[in-house]
Amino acid sequence: MAGTLLQLTVNGHPQTVWIQDKTTLLEVLRDGLGFTGTKNGCAVGQCGTCTVWIDGVSRLSCITLARTVEGRTVTTVEGLADWWRERHPEDVYHPLQSAFVAEGAVQCGFCTPGMTMAGAALLQEIPHPDREEIREALGGHLCRCTGYEQIIRAVAAVGDRGKEDVR
Amino acid sequence: MSSRPSFYITRLENWVDLPSSLGTLGAQILAGGTDLVPNLTWELASPTMLVDVMGISELREITIDAEGRWVIGAAVTLSDILHHPVLGAHYPMLVAAVHAVATPEIRAQATLGGNLCVDTRCRFRNQPPIWRSGLDPCFKSDGNRCYAAPKSRECVAILSSDTAPVLIALGAEVAVGGPELRWVEVEALYSGDGHDHLTLGPQEFVRAVRLPRVSPAGVFRKWRDRATMDFPEVDVAVAATLDEGVPRDIRIVVSAVGPAPVRISAAEVLLDSSPWTDAQLERASVMAREAVHPYDNGQLGVIGRQLAVRSLVLDALTALRAALMETGGEQNDLGGRDSREKGQPR
Known part of the structure; x- marks a missing residue:
């Protein structure tokens, strides 16, 4: 299993999470950090309910691999x-x-x-x-x-x- | 947690390293990931290594080359193209196609190279694993049958790129990176086989798209179920340049009806050699319908898509004629090559 430590800022607070390379940002937010306000609807980018801001831009967390947001700032509905x-x-x-x-x-x-x-x-x-x-x-x-x-x-x-x- | 297969991600910062990384068995490019990640989640792709190219600055630039042609890096996002201060004024048809792709969230992440290379789709394959478990594997899933076209010997999955038909109509070229750099017309990027729909070699990748110095006039039309978000059921892009009142370099491209965009050559020849009367545009649209053979693998059925091809081509050509006349056509109907050469009034 390819794993790594991911550092990112969520809702103003720095977070460090152990993830696999295949983990999505949605899985980090919900399963890793407990930000369950962000919903998992379709998991494949078709419904929009997993939308968060990445560096202030509206993005779909279910189709964003967590590794690609290393060091970035994420804002969830919370x-x-x-x-x-x-x-x-x-x-x-x-x-x-x-x-x-x-x-x-x-x-x-x-x-x-x-x-x-x-x-x-x-x-x-x-x-x-x-x-x-x-x-x-x-x-x-x-x-x-x-x-x-x-x-x-x-x-x-x-x-x-x-x-x-x-x- | 999804049962997504495991893979490693390698992040590159220099495109020179890309060919050797892609040479690794099971390696695949990760750019925006808006198509790849859903495919991973639905177990439609199983790479062992993803090569993240979003850190390669050369791939993320929009530049003008020495001959004044715009060059868009493959990893430029679709929203970067939409928000570019100048590009839209020069290439409105490209911007229209980019704007028609998916939704604002996806366009903020998806790239031009990714849209050109987007994997082909079929309603018998792009389904959750449990849905697919009821069917034996098709060609696209390394099986030996096609559910959309049972008599077909190869996969007929649909190319859903909205930018591909437009870039073909514009006469754009693609820089294919790899062991050696080569420039090809966008049309040459597609093999026609839905299973392996790109002509790229194992170590090759789309590096940039080069637009013509002067854009021809063009019109893009997309037909889909909903006015937003959906993949195309039919895409049409038409373009022409006015030369002394006569349309030249006519290109009529129909896409999303098979694994590769289709040039409607017969209709291009027709409109190159005769005036653009209502009747001729109608004939050209019928030729387009006859030239494409959609299968029952989209969302909206074969007959509907065939009718849409005719309707969209007619609509696009009518709009193109109006645009050309605005910029220099003199009379109601634009003249064709024959009329000019024979000295007939246009």
């Missing part, structure tokens, strides 16, 4: 609120998390971690996205409760705040 609070100490949650609640964008909740990470990444890049931009950004995310409309509304609601850019 770290999203902390990441936001560092920039906006007055808030408790990322505004998109609050908007998901306000808009009823959560049913079973399985797609929610991926949807929020992708939506928050979009709001970083485009603070006031239009509907098409939201649909494009969430295009790789399946919601089998079919609650897409509320999810799109939640992202749009944050974009519509207008007071400040969501960065």
